[in-house]
Amino acid sequence: MTAAEDRKAQVFEDNDHKPVGHGRMLRKEDPRFLRGKGHYVDDVQLPGMLHLAILRSPVAHARIVNIDTTAAEAHPKVKAVVTGAALAEQGLAWMPTLSNDVQAVLATDKVRFQGQEVAFVVAEDRYAARDALELIDVEYDILDPVIDARHALDPSAPVIRDDLEGKTNNHCFDWETGDKAATDAVFAAAPVVVVQDMVYPRVHPAPMETCGAVADYERIDGKLTLWSTTQAPHAHRTLYAIVAGLPEHKIRVISPDIGGGFGGKVPIYPGYVCAIVASIVTGKPVKWMEDRSENLISTGFARDYVMRGEIAATTEGKILAIRTDVLADHGAFNAAATPVKYPAGFFGVFTGSYDIEAAFCKVTAVYTNKAPGGVAYACSIRITEAVYLVERLVNCLADELEMDPTELRIKNFIQPEQFPYTTKTGWVYDSGNYEPTMREAMRIAEYDELRVSRPRGARAAS
Amino acid sequence: MGIGVAFFTEAVGAGPRKDMDILGLGMADGAELRVHPTGKAVVRLSCQTQGQGHETTFAQLVAEEIGIPPADIEVVHGDTDNTPFGLGTFGSRSTPVSGGAAVMVARKVRDKARIIASGMLEVSVADLEWQKGSFHVKGDPTKSVTIQDIAMRAHGGGDLPEGLEGGLEAQVCYNPANLTYPNGAYICVVDIDPGTAKVTVRRFIAVDDCGTRINPMIIEGQVHGGLTDGVGMALMEMIAFDEDGNCLGASLMDYLIPTALEVPDWETGFTVTPSPHHPIGAKGVGESATVGSPPAIVNAVVDALKPFGVRHADMPLTPSRVWDAMQGRPTPSF
């Protein structure tokens, strides 16, 4: 049997294997999804439920001169229209982000990215809510936007975060890890140095289910029940308590079935807060479900790292050090979901799977007129960026030395007896046995035969 | 044709609460387990599935420890009124952290069950042996009680050993000693059409080491999904902007996500190097393939373009960008 037929045969065995513990087992949750009885946020229907739609900025950077909501308020199916000014009176126009920055729930002074939330409408049905958005008239005074992160720190760049006291530029933070002096010394003495610029472009997790919430504030008990597309219901509950001033025991967050998260459903989005406010204001349950455009344009993006990577080695292919300078585009607000002590997430594992002598990295984060985010799309908190950097660098080194890429890696792997292994950036790898893992991949790939059809190092004639 | 290789080590789960917190909230997770009189159980988790199969895998984790079949274990998650505090599901942390919590709470229940069993069999705790699902007296397997017998006894009218409260339940908050470090070796084979510059992924081999494997079917599913992400990022996906700040990736017409025609049949394998600090030696795996696949694919494309003198080209390697690279003018990403 071929390998493909082998795999097929395994799959088609009757699964009467029901392990009491680990092992292959069919999923207990499948029946409801197969029968169309999954219970996602948009499936929640409550008596008297209203629908919320958000008016978003069509421009990337502008002052808000005036918002006229009279026509929208006059729409027969509209129950409420709320702007940033109204939220500001309740101290709700801004909310903290997961990175200790603040983000606008509804814009007050300026809009800072295309798609930013400006106002919301609550209406009897979802179509009427959208109709009413078109009746809101916003006058913008358009400002030059900062789009290219590489020019965000130019002296002439417009300042995006003038809401922050004393802010005169678009600098967000600097972060370093590793030993600069030791690394520079190794590089200075290294026989082989390869430099490569590379970009990990902005991407988006785009789960098949977009984000949304149903907020049901019960006035008599003062209890808020919030169904929402959240990967972190308890953390959200605590944050709502702190931000909205509602007692935490009176908040119940329910994540029902979620149609994919991939990190895109970790942050608290303005839409959730709007739904909560709307329910409090109208006394009715309120549903907010974003459409796909809103999902792509305003919810947590991923990556957007501009990296210069350098790798130092001997001529025999022993990797000595890795150094990198990173420009991180964080969008208009720093809303990356990272632990407090790690503003660039776990990027520090850019030393990879290799036993090296020194490493250093500097990350400069900037604001731009784009949606906030950065940590999403299965990045393991910036490890996608780190691994991309080191694995491209190692490959560039292999090309430079005309060595086979598997051979170069095996030569430099952390050895099994070195675990737990402390990297030059302070991470303690718990266990690993890298060479057999590499060789298993080579075996399945029939690597030697592949190399026959694609020999190493076939360079262009210059 | 090009061959690309990548090897990754990633760090997932949570570090100790003194080192890791998000906005002041520690990254530990809670778990509660309750066994009913008739021997069925409910485990309440703080993490929340979005398709990873927690209702199955966590039942399996608990089943492995206390011998109640997964079909008899209800997994409750996602409702903050009914579940213990935890930081949620992201960063591949469910197995390392919540999984650790589920195992610890099941062992706590098993420890209590052992004491009850000692009373039922009238021997000391040290004279009991556990065989998944029952305790028996050492040297006399005929003298045994099942976990279901014990559950009924825990709630029933009979005597319990001195000092022991009734019921068969426990609660833990698991604060991991370290993150876990899954790793893997990926090999990608691509073909580039010389006329259209379109990149096709001919083969993708992924060998993952996520330590102890709870459900191989679910692990494979996680890996397949992540590999598809890699094809998307390496070849198709980008949220681009024009110079006025208009978002050019605001619909699925513009932001291209792989369909069944853009990906091959995946070839996966595994090795097992357990985590020394995790209660069952498991590591996270949900993001491994998303982490490891983009460099493997880009390395393969660069390999294929070597005859054109290309040393590097940035993602996404769409046909127009590959074409430009072949002509000696790699496109900057923005």
Next chain:
Amino acid sequence: MKVSVIVNGAPVAADVEDRTLLVHFLRDHLGLTGTHWGCDTSNCGTCVVWMDGEPVKSCTVLAAMAGGRDVRTVEGLEQNGVLDPVQQGFTECHGLQCGFCTPGMMMTARALLDREPNPSEGEIREAISGQICRCTGYATIVRSIQWAAAREAAAAVEDDVADAELTGASATAGSVSGEAS
């Protein structure tokens, strides 16, 4: 305007705005929430249902256009509580994770197998190429559909064998009575 549609074999009628999309008619007016809505450009396919036996994207069909037609949704796949082989295949082969794209995928799969009982892998991938899954990586969806095809082929063989036995039995009875007469 008044819309009359047959949905999963039962006639329904409702008064809806002219511009109501079929997907919203099914979900919001009929409470059939198994069909999902995932994009605004007809790309994702989470909304796929059948209209007069053909898979269509219900986000791109007005409820009014479905007037007088036969619409089938995922809720109509099972028969008397028995899962369709396509549904069985999806669980046997782990063809779903979050489940959001699954109803649309299964409706397309069912239509494919009705038309082509033994599709190749390429034909399966082509058939679902208008729909996106962000979780599974597609290989298990392909296997799920192949499982269903194999299961139906095996069942067809069993039916043929059973028929042949029946025919054989009556032939024997016939010849006995023939001999007797």
